[in-house]
Amino acid sequence: MPTSAGHRLTPKGRATRERIVAAAAALMFDRGVAGTSTEDVRAAAGVSSSQLYHYFENKQQLVRAVIAHQTEAVLAAQEPLLSRLDSLPALQAWRDLIVDLQRQRHCVGGCPIGSLASELADADPEARQDLAAGFARWGSAIRDGLAAMRDRGELREEADPERLALATLTALQGGLLMTQTSRSTAPLEAALDMSLDAIRVMAPQH
Known part of the structure; x- marks a missing residue:
């Protein structure tokens, strides 16, 4: 390095x-x-x-190092579940982990990546690109799991893993912000549960 x-x-x-x-x-x-x-x-x-x-x-260089640090920390906190989001039980376990992490933090602080994004996205183009890349890594892990489910026939062929993953990550970020504001995990639970329901709807009907 x-x-x-x-x-x-x-x-x-x-x-x-x-x-x-x-x-x-x-x-x-x-x-x-x-x-x-x-x-x-x-x-x-x-x-x-x-x-x-x-x-x-300079401070800008330090901030970019912080973005990299926080991205690694956020993703590492969700392992090993994040690497195997390829079933509905795995997605449910991941949802429960995210909610539990917020409970442990007493709903304080929100998402470390999201907090940086809200402050830097419009002010620092290089930082915004780093943050977007961090979110892309997070979304890719969700997408890969959903793609594996579709390949195995556990989601219908018309299911779009990319779009479902983007919606799930977006719901997660909104839920974290609302949870931080309300000091309750209820918004996060609702957001993630709705996202998982949308994935369940794409399971084949027998």
Whole structure:
């Protein structure tokens, strides 16, 4: 992994960089990007200014690293279920996991990727592209599972895995926002249940 100057990192350097990114991610999740300064990050990570700017030339570069970090964290939190969304029971288990994660967080914070998107999508074109790529990875995992179901005949031939996955991820994001606002998982549960019902409707009728 190169630094901002393009030099490959030593294990110690990689650990320092990861500590900076993790500190920045936590602060930006709590305070937002605008409410987090590089000085805040430096203090939280326990590094000097020269260390911080050795790895990141500016705040924008740090923000893009945070997007990558949060994308990996969000997807990893849903594994191994996310890699095997190829049956209705698997989709139901994934739905239950998402809801349970919000309960554990007391419905605070919403989606780490979605929160960044709401703040950056219109302000930073490069960040928007990174966020879109993160959402695309998430949606692709859902789509791949649905495509496998259709290939096995568990969904009708006219089922569109791409569209169903997009609708499911969109419902998930809206549900997370409403859950964050209401401090209740009811909106998220309703959104995901409606999405799964739409998938069930595409099962062959015997």
